[in-house]
Amino acid sequence: MVAVMAFAIGITSCNCSTPSAKFNNDLDSLGYSYGVLFGSQYSNFTDSGVVVPEKTMELDNFLAGFITAIKRDSANLKMTTEEAEAFVRSFQMKIQEEMRAKQEAELKENKAKGADFMAKNATEEGVVTLESGLQIKTLVEGTGKQPSADDKVLVNYVGTLIDGTQFDANDSIEFNLNGVVKGFSEGISNMKVGGSAIITMPSDLAYGDRAMGQNIPAGSTLQFKVDLLDIVKK
DSSP: OHHHHHHHHTOSOOOOOOOSSOOSSHHHHHHHHHHHHHHHHHGGGTTSOSSSTTOOOOHHHHHHHHHHHHTTOGGGOSSOHHHHHHHHHHHHHHHHHHHHHHHHHHHHHHHHHHHHHHHHHTTSTTEEEOTTSOEEEEEEOOOSOOOOTTOEEEEEEEEEETTSOEEEEEEEEEEEGGGSOHHHHHHHHTSOTTOEEEEEEOGGGTTTTSOBTTTBOTTOOEEEEEEEEEEEOO
């Protein structure tokens, strides 16, 4: 863009479309045009958290630094380019540390809540806790075959967090049991075709210490209501 600007400013005449706003000449229009383009490009800095998550910048300070620098008014610059770059680097490192600390705290909290939930869930009627820590509550006992870990299955399922928030659901979906999280695979492998069950898995049998998008926080204990419809023929 800088190269295009330098080239454009050197042109004294052009076959330009006429802007709706009135300016004295093409260079005035050009200056305003670039102001609009740069302003549009950086407008989300002040209100969306793109630069600093969960924080905003003062627009007046941004404009003051921008205008002073673009005018090359070094006498009124409050920091040099080198100082600005150094501050941005150090501030970004600070924000990263804050975010890392926040994520670690949230992870610890999620795992503690999950452990409490599973301890309580283990006492519920009909819940069976497997050696791995996986918990299964059979709602409907299946009468068909029991899939192995390398089978492809056809299921209905609804996935929720321990607070009941639904993060996923599918009807009549096929997938390989060796291609899903360990708890899901193990749980369905302990069902029979025609059966329905609630599978509760600790985070280490689900997605572990990593978050999955916006829907599944790191360290989450997950529950799935599953209907095993069929084992898909190979």
